Amino acid sequence: MNNNKNPLALSIVIKDVHIKNRLVKSATQESMTDGQGDITNAYKQYYGRLSSGGVGLIITGHMYVHENGKLPGMAGIEKDERISPLRQVTNYVHQHNSTIFAQVNYANLKKIIEKKSGKKEWLPNTLSKEDIEEIIDCFGKAAARVKKAGFDGIQLHAAHSYLLAQFLSKKVNQRQDKYGGSLSNRQRLCIEVYRAIRESVGEGFPVIVKLDSYSRSFVTVPPLTKTITLREALDTAKKLEKSGVDAIEVTCFLATRGALPYKQKHIDWLKTQGKETRANVVGVLLTPIDLVINHPQWFKPHQNIAHIKAFKKHLHIPILAGSCFRDPVYMKKVITNNEADMICLARPLICDPDFPNAILNGDDSRSKCHNCNLCSLCLPPNERPLHCVYNQQYH
Numbered sequence: 001m002n003n004n005k006n007p008l009a010l011s012i013v014i015k016d017v018h019i020k021n022r023l024v025k026s027a028t029q030e031s032m033t034d035g036q037g038d039i040t041n042a043y044k045q046y047y048g049r050l051s052s053g054g055v056g057l058i059i060t061g062h063m064y065v066h067e068n069g070k071l072p073g074m075a076g077i078e079k080d081e082r083i084s085p086l087r088q089v090t091n092y093v094h095q096h097n098s099t100i101f102a103q104v105n106y107a108n109l110k111k112i113i114e115k116k117s118g119k120k121e122w123l124p125n126t127l128s129k130e131d132i133e134e135i136i137d138c139f140g141k142a143a144a145r146v147k148k149a150g151f152d153g154i155q156l157h158a159a160h161s162y163l164l165a166q167f168l169s170k171k172v173n174q175r176q177d178k179y180g181g182s183l184s185n186r187q188r189l190c191i192e193v194y195r196a197i198r199e200s201v202g203e204g205f206p207v208i209v210k211l212d213s214y215s216r217s218f219v220t221v222p223p224l225t226k227t228i229t230l231r232e233a234l235d236t237a238k239k240l241e242k243s244g245v246d247a248i249e250v251t252c253f254l255a256t257r258g259a260l261p262y263k264q265k266h267i268d269w270l271k272t273q274g275k276e277t278r279a280n281v282v283g284v285l286l287t288p289i290d291l292v293i294n295h296p297q298w299f300k301p302h303q304n305i306a307h308i309k310a311f312k313k314h315l316h317i318p319i320l321a322g323s324c325f326r327d328p329v330y331m332k333k334v335i336t337n338n339e340a341d342m343i344c345l346a347r348p349l350i351c352d353p354d355f356p357n358a359i360l361n362g363d364d365s366r367s368k369c370h371n372c373n374l375c376s377l378c379l380p381p382n383e384r385p386l387h388c389v390y391n392q393q394y395h
């Protein structure tokens with residue numbers, strides 16, 4: 001096939017960084033560390049393997065910027081000792097003629113006991129002004145390390161119910177000061193973190209942000225309440241653009257669904273606690289529920305597209321379309337119709353890192369990903385190296 005006719009094969013420039021095609025590997029936690037935030041050799045090989053699969057831009061799994069914002073298995077970027085091992089990864093990826101951005105995050109999903117009230121609270125409601133200043137400072141310092149480690153750019157994770165998304169959410173963020181209340185107050189932390197990053201890395205370095213197009217987060221009670229609306233998300237994106245952000249990845253936590261491997265997650269967890277018998281009983285008891293919720297039919301392809309189009313319409317910077325893209329024909333249409341500038345793939349590349357090369361060589365077959373979400377069982381508390389259960393030959 002003539003690649004000139006394939007819109008996904010067109011290069012794109014973000015800031016001054018040339019990206020060879022329109023396909024992005026979205027951030028996926030690798031769980032390839034020693035448990036203390038240091039990356040293992042498997043991490044390096046994983047990125048070498050991805051870059052030889054043809055993807056234009058790789059975004060690493062989230063890295064923690066502060067010890068308190070760490071999930072098990074996450075890689076760390078909170079201290080200078082992380083720079084040298086990560087430099088080996090970026091060198092390796094560059095040898096494969098690929099581009100790699102690092103994703104930075106403050107990952108916290110659990111309520112904590114608030115000192116004064118003794119109540120269980122979400123983190124945004126418990127942080128002092130000094131704590132917030134420390135977090136902003138940590139993001140800035142982490143960004144400097146990202147640049148020193150040879151990454152081509154940085155992505156700030158402001159989605160998926162982690163700290164920055166919790167601040168953005170009206171339901172979660174109950175602060176009474178300048179970081180809570182009105183929308184612009186809730187956006188303040190995200191923008192201040194962006195500014196600290198920009199100050200650290202300078203004008204020439206790409207800084208992009210991952211934002212939810214909307215969120216019906218599980219972190220609220222009742223669980224499916226809208227915590228971030230599309231209107232709010234667009235407003236945040238516009239303010240970030242005005243502040244100097246170079247591109248936005250539009251994601252949606254709820255639009256990432258396929259199956260919910262709830263039973264397996266429970267069984268795995270019990271096994272990690274040494275409770276084999278209980279794990280077997282749970283396996284039997286949960287089977288009827290599992291047959292309903294653990295079904296790939298729940299997956300709706302490219303279900304975030306209407307929201308992505310709204311971002312494209314209201315912004316001038318590149319829009320990276322995220323969540324549930326599986327069909328190359330549809331992906332090409334999105335680029336051709338100027339509905340987004342790049343297409344993000346997460347689970348399809350866990351399943352098959354060569355999927356981009358296939359697409360670029362004219363193969364229009366859909367991703368082999370079953371949307372079973374069994375790859376998510378590599379996430380905490382399990383901490384298994386990220387892999388696809390069906391296509392283990394790729395790893």
Ligand SMILES: Cc1cc2nc3c(=O)[nH]c(=O)nc-3n(C[C@H](O)[C@H](O)[C@H](O)COP(=O)(O)O)c2cc1C
Nearest residue numbers: 026027028029061062256323324345346347375376
């Ligand atoms: C196993 C796994 C790990 C993930 N880790 C991250 C992460 O570290 N940072 C992030 O922003 N998103 C993470 N995600 C979400 C993906 O980047 C992506 O937004 C989501 O899976 C939807 O895209 P997809 O339909 O192409 O998989 C993860 C998803 C999976 C399945």
